[in-house]
Amino acid sequence: MWRRMLSVTIAGERWLRRRNCLPSGIRVLCTLKTDHAYRSLKSPSLVSLDIPDIWDSSIVCSDFHSFQASFNRNMGRRIDGLLVAKEIRFGIATEVSRMKASIGEVPGLAVILVGQRRDSQVYVRNKIAACEEVGIKFVLTELPDNCTEDEILNALTGFNKDSSIHGILVQLPLPRHLDEGRILDAIRLEKDVDGVHPLNMGNLAMHGREPLFIPCTPKGCVELLLRSDVEIMGKRAVVIGRSNIVGLPASLLLQRYHATVSIVHPFTKNPENIAREADILVAAAGVPNVVRGSWIKPGAIVIDVGTNPIEDPSCENGYRLIGDVCYEEAVKVASAVTPVPGGVGPMTVAMLLFNTLESARRALSFI
Amino acid sequence: MWRRMLSVTIAGERWLRRRNCLPSGIRVLCTLKTDHAYRSLKSPSLVSLDIPDIWDSSIVCSDFHSFQASFNRNMGRRIDGLLVAKEIRFGIATEVSRMKASIGEVPGLAVILVGQRRDSQVYVRNKIAACEEVGIKFVLTELPDNCTEDEILNALTGFNKDSSIHGILVQLPLPRHLDEGRILDAIRLEKDVDGVHPLNMGNLAMHGREPLFIPCTPKGCVELLLRSDVEIMGKRAVVIGRSNIVGLPASLLLQRYHATVSIVHPFTKNPENIAREADILVAAAGVPNVVRGSWIKPGAIVIDVGTNPIEDPSCENGYRLIGDVCYEEAVKVASAVTPVPGGVGPMTVAMLLFNTLESARRALSFI
Numbered sequence: 001m002w003r004r005m006l007s008v009t010i011a012g013e014r015w016l017r018r019r020n021c022l023p024s025g026i027r028v029l030c031t032l033k034t035d036h037a038y039r040s041l042k043s044p045s046l047v048s049l050d051i052p053d054i055w056d057s058s059i060v061c062s063d064f065h066s067f068q069a070s071f072n073r074n075m076g077r078r079i080d081g082l083l084v085a086k087e088i089r090f091g092i093a094t095e096v097s098r099m100k101a102s103i104g105e106v107p108g109l110a111v112i113l114v115g116q117r118r119d120s121q122v123y124v125r126n127k128i129a130a131c132e133e134v135g136i137k138f139v140l141t142e143l144p145d146n147c148t149e150d151e152i153l154n155a156l157t158g159f160n161k162d163s164s165i166h167g168i169l170v171q172l173p174l175p176r177h178l179d180e181g182r183i184l185d186a187i188r189l190e191k192d193v194d195g196v197h198p199l200n201m202g203n204l205a206m207h208g209r210e211p212l213f214i215p216c217t218p219k220g221c222v223e224l225l226l227r228s229d230v231e232i233m234g235k236r237a238v239v240i241g242r243s244n245i246v247g248l249p250a251s252l253l254l255q256r257y258h259a260t261v262s263i264v265h266p267f268t269k270n271p272e273n274i275a276r277e278a279d280i281l282v283a284a285a286g287v288p289n290v291v292r293g294s295w296i297k298p299g300a301i302v303i304d305v306g307t308n309p310i311e312d313p314s315c316e317n318g319y320r321l322i323g324d325v326c327y328e329e330a331v332k333v334a335s336a337v338t339p340v341p342g343g344v345g346p347m348t349v350a351m352l353l354f355n356t357l358e359s360a361r362r363a364l365s366f367i
Numbered sequence: 368m369w370r371r372m373l374s375v376t377i378a379g380e381r382w383l384r385r386r387n388c389l390p391s392g393i394r395v396l397c398t399l400k401t402d403h404a405y406r407s408l409k410s411p412s413l414v415s416l417d418i419p420d421i422w423d424s425s426i427v428c429s430d431f432h433s434f435q436a437s438f439n440r441n442m443g444r445r446i447d448g449l450l451v452a453k454e455i456r457f458g459i460a461t462e463v464s465r466m467k468a469s470i471g472e473v474p475g476l477a478v479i480l481v482g483q484r485r486d487s488q489v490y491v492r493n494k495i496a497a498c499e500e501v502g503i504k505f506v507l508t509e510l511p512d513n514c515t516e517d518e519i520l521n522a523l524t525g526f527n528k529d530s531s532i533h534g535i536l537v538q539l540p541l542p543r544h545l546d547e548g549r550i551l552d553a554i555r556l557e558k559d560v561d562g563v564h565p566l567n568m569g570n571l572a573m574h575g576r577e578p579l580f581i582p583c584t585p586k587g588c589v590e591l592l593l594r595s596d597v598e599i600m601g602k603r604a605v606v607i608g609r610s611n612i613v614g615l616p617a618s619l620l621l622q623r624y625h626a627t628v629s630i631v632h633p634f635t636k637n638p639e640n641i642a643r644e645a646d647i648l649v650a651a652a653g654v655p656n657v658v659r660g661s662w663i664k665p666g667a668i669v670i671d672v673g674t675n676p677i678e679d680p681s682c683e684n685g686y687r688l689i690g691d692v693c694y695e696e697a698v699k700v701a702s703a704v705t706p707v708p709g710g711v712g713p714m715t716v717a718m719l720l721f722n723t724l725e726s727a728r729r730a731l732s733f734i
Contacts, residue, residue: 181575197569198566198569198572198573199569200569201568201569201572201573202565202566202570205565205569206615207609207611207615208611209565233634234634234636236641242574243574244573244574248573252572255609258632258634259634260629260630260631260632260634260635260636260641261629262627262628262629262630263622263627263629264627265622265625267600267601268601269603
């Protein structure tokens with residue numbers, strides 16, 4: 001982490017110095033927080049947008065080195081999200097133990113699950129198992145498909161007040177008769193570990209602001225990039241999809257790391273041409289195998305957020321998950337690709353644990 | 368306006384129908400509000416993101432017609448922001464008169480100006496003149512350069528409570544010793560006519576959410592696009608700059624209109640190459656003449672948000688304003704360009720009046 005932090009700091013400083021914005025001898029310190037919890041992550045708790053956006057005529061002829069060459073050194077690498085998530089969970093478990101030993105408390109996560117969706121049930125089971133592994137208390141409220149908004153809001157009110165609960169998550173999607181916005185707005189901001197509140201999103205987007213939580217999936221994507229030794233600053237990043245939970249915050253977070261971001265959505269003409277511009281391609285369309293080899297710039301890093309269930313009688317559950325990226329084609333073109341399953345999925349869960357731990361640390365003033 | 372609304376509606380419907388998402392005979396109505404105030408605008412009060420983001424394999428081979436041909440019909444047109452803003456102000460004046468005649472009230476705008484910056488003083492003078500023209504009450508609080516945050520917060524508290532004030536604006540930039548975020552956060556959300564509160568920004572960014580106010584400059588840019596008969600949906604839009612007040616909300620708003628947006632900033636490598644991909648180029652870097660003819664795709668629409676004062680002894684004030692775009696080069700390549708001055712500037716003021724009127728209409732339940 002220190003190497004990464006140092007490199008970001010030096011890059012920012014070099015950038016400012018090149019533009020004569022700094023007297024010699026003065027160092028720039030980006031707002032990169034360090035704390036115990038972050039020992040388990042490569043990504044800093046927050047990357048500041050506060051390096052000043054100073055433009056000058058030299059922006060026309062950039063002197064960034066070509067990173068393409070470095071991308072090409074290890075073609076077709078599989079980014080092992082399972083392994084990285086395991087390492088992070090180990091770090092979180094250590095922190096939770098330290099918290100318990102020091103102050104006799106552990107972080108608490110509450111999940112509200114509405115209905116019988118098979119995929120949602122699987123995701124919630126994974127979260128329960130992960131919490132048990134690291135020592136985070138887990139509370140599950142299950143409500144039937146036809147429950148009312150008020151029933152959910154009542155459950156939320158209870159969790160909002162419960163001082164042993166530091167994170168609250170409503171498993172999405174909700175049945176159609178429920179007002180998702182109204183329900184998510186009812187989560188207390190300090191416990192919104194999924195980071196889906198618009199105030200949190202606005203703070204993620206804006207200069208000079210800090211979100212309380214970075215949404216889990218985008219945070220997991222960035223962690224994988226950093227662990228793959230990708231310097232995000234200055235790269236072309238293309239995010240396919242603009243959902244509130246993945247595409248939008250991923251684009252905002254990558255921009256916070258100073259990538260040049262383009263957002264592709266269903267109204268985009270010729271999306272493959274835009275995807276092919278990407279040094280970093282994040283696929284979050286929710287369409288199985290939509291990103292083919294021809295969509296990928298040689299040497300790019302591909303992060304596949306898709307988790308699309310397709311029927312497969314040979315599997316135990318009668319279905320299996322595939323991504324938005326045609327993996328077999330992608331590994332022949334990209335420098336590195338996340339698989340599905342075993343890529344972003346476990347990272348999302350790890351980041352949920354991480355955000356819950358962070359929330360508990362804030363609430364309990366545990367450093 | 369109706370033609371525009373109809374065309375958006377039909378486009379959305381056609382898109383859904385092409386993907387077999389609609390039974391025949393069913394029409395789609397986008398969330399395009401109509402009200403009296405919007406008689407003076409081409410842009411709807413809100414463009415919903417609620418057309419479902421449904422992806423299918425046909426996204427690879429888009430069947431959108433080529434708009435490039437239509438762009439090329441009128442090369443080098445000057446978009447007259449002064450004229451458009453005048454029309455809009457006329458519409459607002461009519462509405463304000465109707466409000467006064469109906470309920471005996473007028474909208475009220477309060478501005479806080481800190482320090483002696485010459486450009487800020489000019490902008491505030493323009494706002495005062497515009498308010499006087501349309502009949503909006505204007506209150507100005509001037510504070511010295513070395514004032515404290517508490518002095519500003521006290522003034523804000525007064526305006527927040529004052530029921531005759533429907534919009535509050537703190538003229539930016541503030542002197543460096545003041546915490547801009549803390550000050551802007553103190554503006555009551557219902558009176559944040561500049562739309563700079565992070566909750567408003569989050570609501571602008573997210574599906575299924577509605578901001579109370581669309582920030583004035585981006586709203587002015589979109590209004591100019593619509594009045595130039597540009598269909599934004601499906602276009603490549605490049606926004607140069609990512610400030611809280613222009614670049615960020617412009618990128619979010621254009622995406623709300625279903626443009627494919629890329630954001631260029633000082634860390635972007637070879638920004639001219641990305642700018643040249645744009646059908647719609649919004650320049651908000653704050654660098655005089657940074658966008659040259661070679662940055663512009665032939666036939667593109669160029670919106671120049673830059674207002675850079677440069678010394679000019681031949682001018683009355685000793686300086687004149689120039690844009691971020693080299694106008695003389697741009698008009699030879701683009702299909703239409705906004706000049707500086709006389710382009711986006713007057714539109715920003717018109718949209719501030721518009722947002723203040725909207726706020727008063729909400730507060731007074733005046734339809």
